[in-house]
Amino acid sequence: MIFFDLDETLLDTSGCRPPAVEASFRVAAQKYPNLSLESWRRASEEVKAEMHDLWLNSPNSGAELLREGSYRILKKLGIDDSELATDVSQAYYRTWVSHLKLFPDARAVLEALRGRFRLGMISNGPSDVQRYKLKLFDLEREFDPIVISGEIGVAKPDPAIFRRAVELARVLPSEALYVGDSPMYDITGAKSIGMKMIWVNRNSLPTENLEIKPDGVVRDLREILKITVLQRV
Numbered sequence: 345m346i347f348f349d350l351d352e353t354l355l356d357t358s359g360c361r362p363p364a365v366e367a368s369f370r371v372a373a374q375k376y377p378n379l380s381l382e383s384w385r386r387a388s389e390e391v392k393a394e395m396h397d398l399w400l401n402s403p404n405s406g407a408e409l410l411r412e413g414s415y416r417i418l419k420k421l422g423i424d425d426s427e428l429a430t431d432v433s434q435a436y437y438r439t440w441v442s443h444l445k446l447f448p449d450a451r452a453v454l455e456a457l458r459g460r461f462r463l464g465m466i467s468n469g470p471s472d473v474q475r476y477k478l479k480l481f482d483l484e485r486e487f488d489p490i491v492i493s494g495e496i497g498v499a500k501p502d503p504a505i506f507r508r509a510v511e512l513a514r515v516l517p518s519e520a521l522y523v524g525d526s527p528m529y530d531i532t533g534a535k536s537i538g539m540k541m542i543w544v545n546r547n548s549l550p551t552e553n554l555e556i557k558p559d560g561v562v563r564d565l566r567e568i569l570k571i572t573v574l575q576r577v
């Protein structure tokens with residue numbers, strides 16, 4: 345049984361935020377022309393940091409969280425306008441998803457694994473946002489189970505989300521492999537319950553500094569097809 349992470353493992357979200365922040369600024373600046381892009385960016389970063397944990401664990405929808413975030417950004421800039429916050433958050437989200445990309449190696453590796461292994465997903469984020477991304481790239485049918493932190497109220501690296509996933513799949517942790525990009529969320533979490541783990545290290549970060557070692561490291565997802573740990577899951 346192979347479980348995948350979604351963001352930055354299969355989906356490239358790296359180009360999403362800068363244009364989304366700018367698009368949301370333009371909507372706000374139509375109503376409040378004195379706003380500056382620089383202070384908007386700064387306030388956006390502050391709010392993003394403030395809401396980081398909520399984004400992972402909250403039962404609220406991504407749409408609600410983005411609206412709350414936009415409200416807070418405006419508030420930091422001296423504007424109390426919940427109606428505008430809705431418009432701002434919609435512009436942000438629309439632009440954000442329009443810049444999402446599937447990594448070029450993702451489709452190929454899923455096709456190669458399909459039929460040979462059961463595939464599941466463990467992903468952090470609000471239900472509506474994560475489900476929308478899966479639908480956008482027609483990925484929902486590839487994975488069963490799909491375990492999303494916003495749907496169960498517990499996020500990676502908490503061992504509970506990994507345990508939930510193997511229980512739903514009716515496999516032992518030792519019979520499951522996790523493939524993910526984040527040392528903090530993915531390696532730590534998966535190894536904490538005894539799953540095998542392949543680290544997707546697309547940016548060639550040094551492996552010596554890892555506190556917990558994965559069972560394999562790849563730069564390109566297609567390399568996982570050659571890793572021997574696959575023979576044992």
Ligand SMILES: [Mg+2]
Pocket residue numbers: 349350351352353524525526
């Ligand atoms: Mg990730």
